[in-house]
Every structure is written in structure tokens, then in C-alpha cells.
Amino acid sequence: MRILAIESSCDETSAAVVCDGRHILSNIVSSQVDIHALYGGVVPELAARQHLEAGPLVVEQALQQAGVCLSDIEAVAVTQGPGLVGALLVGLSLAKGIAWGAGLPLVGVHHIEGHILAPLLERDLAFPFLALAVSGGHTHLYRVEGFGQYHLLGQTLDDAAGEAFDKVAKMCGLAYPGGALIDRLAAQGDGCRFALPRPMLQHEGFDFSFSGIKTAVLTLLKKQPELALPPHLANLAASFQEAVVEVLSKKTFAAARQQRLERIVIAGGVACNSGLRQRCLALAQQQGVEVVFPSPALCGDNAAMLAVAAEARLQGGAAGYRSFDARPVWPLEQVTSRSSGTP
Ligand code: ATP
Numbered sequence: 001m002r003i004l005a006i007e008s009s010c011d012e013t014s015a016a017v018v019c020d021g022r023h024i025l026s027n028i029v030s031s032q033v034d035i036h037a038l039y040g041g042v043v044p045e046l047a048a049r050q051h052l053e054a055g056p057l058v059v060e061q062a063l064q065q066a067g068v069c070l071s072d073i074e075a076v077a078v079t080q081g082p083g084l085v086g087a088l089l090v091g092l093s094l095a096k097g098i099a100w101g102a103g104l105p106l107v108g109v110h111h112i113e114g115h116i117l118a119p120l121l122e123r124d125l126a127f128p129f130l131a132l133a134v135s136g137g138h139t140h141l142y143r144v145e146g147f148g149q150y151h152l153l154g155q156t157l158d159d160a161a162g163e164a165f166d167k168v169a170k171m172c173g174l175a176y177p178g179g180a181l182i183d184r185l186a187a188q189g190d191g192c193r194f195a196l197p198r199p200m201l202q203h204e205g206f207d208f209s210f211s212g213i214k215t216a217v218l219t220l221l222k223k224q225p226e227l228a229l230p231p232h233l234a235n236l237a238a239s240f241q242e243a244v245v246e247v248l249s250k251k252t253f254a255a256a257r258q259q260r261l262e263r264i265v266i267a268g269g270v271a272c273n274s275g276l277r278q279r280c281l282a283l284a285q286q287q288g289v290e291v292v293f294p295s296p297a298l299c300g301d302n303a304a305m306l307a308v309a310a311e312a313r314l315q316g317g318a319a320g321y322r323s324f325d326a327r328p329v330w331p332l333e334q335v336t337s338r339s340s341g342t343p
């Protein structure tokens with residue numbers, strides 16, 4: 001089945017054409033980060049306006065690059081939530097317009113379901129597996145039994161890991177979003193230079209907390225402002241990254257052991273982090289489990305990832321709908337293998 005997918009939940013406008021939920025024919029991502037960087041974070045109203053401007057162009061480009069016309073498309077997938085309500089509504093309206101105009105079924109997909117299933121665009125992956133969704137808005141561990149079967153095992157109680165990366169980067173005077181910049185600096189620094197807390201590591205269960213690590217960095221910077229400058233900055237970045245990576249990796253592997261799962265998917269923007277990738281791949285080898293990271297282009301927000309769930313849902317006999325509302329707040333556990341909406 002050829003699916004046109006549209007993503008607009010935050011600050012990336014993306015459209016993709018994906019064949020059979022596996023083969024990416026195109027995956028165009030138009031990022032707004034340059035605009036939001038001026039304000040040090042995402043401005044929801046600006047995000048919605050940018051999606052409005054970029055959306056139709058990005059869809060046009062995705063069709064063109066895939067070498068197909070709208071008449072070759074068999075279904076439309078769109079991010080239904082969670083995300084910024086204005087941003088979601090723009091993508092949803094565009095997708096509804098296309099689906100109505102072309103007489104196609106429309107499938108609303110959960111953004112985090114998209115992130116978690118992204119590896120299926122690159123390889124086979126058997127259920128069940130453990131999934132760590134680690135991004136700008138989420139740090140959630142799930143047991144994934146199948147398409148539409150997600151059981152929450154733990155989540156952050158405060159900041160998401162990506163949010164902590166971005167806030168620490170901002171404190172250090174780095175540009176927004178700072179996760180990748182911290183990653184690059186950390187590669188040249190000493191991760192043992194500053195002792196930072198490892199929140200929740202000693203707690204039972206699989207919840208996380210990152211605001212304490214962030215506050216510890218802030219306290220250091222208040223006492224020694226020179227730490228935000230070279231040559232100290234690389235050590236600070238490395239120490240912060242080390243603390244986050246240790247907590248994420250230890251909790252994730254402990255959850256896999258407890259759940260007796262031999263496969264772990266780590267997805268979302270922070271899954272690009274080189275420290276996290278190295279640590280988890282090393283632990284996987286030691287413990288005889290398999291850890292799967294999407295390639296970096298499929299870790300960040302993109303539309304192709306939505307087509308995996310949409311294809312599975314339609315092939316499973318779920319109806320496509322013409323109309324449904326955006327769900328800015330939407331726990332993944334509420335997703336089922338069927339879509340819902342107004343026929
Ligand atoms: P969500 O998926 O929870 O709705 P989002 O869509 O805004 O949030 P993503 O686009 O999946 O989040 O990921 C963006 C986040 O990933 C940002 O916080 C960014 O700083 C972070 N990030 C990207 N690359 C890296 C990296 N190399 N190291 C650490 N963090 C990174």
C-alpha cells in the first residue's frame with residue numbers, strides 16, 4: 001500500500017511516501033529550528049504558522065521525490081497527537097483536505113508510536129520488545145507486545161531527557177536545540193570531571209527524573225561562571241551527558257531484564273546521542289540482548305515513521321476515517337490496533 005504521511009506535531013514539517021510500511025520512497029523534513037532559535041525555544045503560534053506555509057510545499061516535494069502522483073496514493077497518515085495543538089491542527093487539516101479531495105482513507109497516528117516503530121523502516125523486528133522513547137517531550141519505557149499494544153513501565157516525573165539537554169545547553173550559552181551541540185562538545189570532554197547526581201537510579205521501578213541533574217549544572221555555573229567557557233565547557237557537557245546516559249541505560253536494561261525481553265528499541269531525537277548509542281550497544285553485547293537504534297535521520301521527527309503504524313492498522317482491517325480531532329495530550333497506552341473517528 002502506498003501511504004502519504006504528514007507530521008506536524010512540533011517544529012518539523014514533514015511529508016513522506018512509504019510503500020507497504022517498509023520502503024521509504026521519500027521523507028522530506030522542513031525544520032523550523034532557525035526561527036525558534038531566535039527565542040531560545042519553540043513558540044507554538046510561530047510553529048503553527050510555519051506548518052501552514054511549509055505543509056503544502058513539503059507534500060508536493062514528497063510526491064515529486066517519490067515519483068508518484070496523488071492518484072497513486074492509497075491512504076493518508078497523519079500525526080493525531082500528542083504535540084502542540086495549533087501545530088497538530090494544521091497538519092490534520094492538510095491531511096483531511098487531501099484525503100477528502102482524493103477519496104482516500106485517513107489514519108491518525110500517535111507520534112510516539114511512530115518513533116518506536118521507526119526501526120521497522122530499516123529492518124525486521126519481532127514482537128515483543130522493550131522501547132525507550134527518549135525525545136524532547138518524552139522519556140518513557142514501554143513493553144511493546146504488537147502493533148497498538150503498548151504497556152507503560154515507567155516515565156520521567158519531570159523534564160524529558162531531550163528537554164534537559166536543551167535547557168543545559170541554553171544555560172551554557174549554546175543555541176537551541178542544544179542536544180546535538182552538547183553531544184559534540186562531550187566527545188572532547190571528561191565525563192568524570194564533575195560529579196552530578198544520578199536521580200532515581202537507586203529507586204525501584206522504572207521512572208526517571210532529570211530536573212535534578214539540570215539544577216546541579218545550574219548550581220555549578222552560578223558558583224563558577226567560567227565553566228560555560230572553553231576549555232571547561234567540554235568537561236561540563238561530558239559530565240552532564242554521562243549522568244543522563246548512565247541513568248537512561250541502566251534503567252532501560254534493568255527493565256528489559258525484569259520483563260525478560262531480549263530486544264530493546266531506543267527511539268526519538270535523543271536516540272541520536274553518540275554517548276547513549278555507545279553505552280547501550282556495549283551493554284547489549286555484555287548482556288546478550290539486542291539493542292536497536294533507528295538511523296539518525298529516523299530518530300528525529302519525520303513523517304515516514306507514521307506510515308508503519310498506519311499500514312499495520314489498515315492491513316489489520318481497521319477502517320480509515322475522514323475526520324477526527326487532534327489529541328494534544330494522548331497517553332500511548334490508550335492507542336489500540338484500530339483507529340477511531342468519524343467515517
Ligand atoms: P516528542 O517526540 O516527545 O513529541 P519532539 O518531537 O520535540 O518531542 P524529537 O524531535 O523526537 O522531540 O527530538 C528532539 C530532541 O532530541 C531535542 O530535545 C534535541 O535536543 C534532542 N537531540 C537531538 N539530537 C541529540 C543528540 N545528539 N544528543 C542529545 N539530544 C539530542
Ligand code: MG
Pocket residue numbers: 010011012136301
Ligand atoms: Mg523537533
Ligand code: FE
Pocket residue numbers: 111115135136268269300301
Ligand atoms: Fe518527536
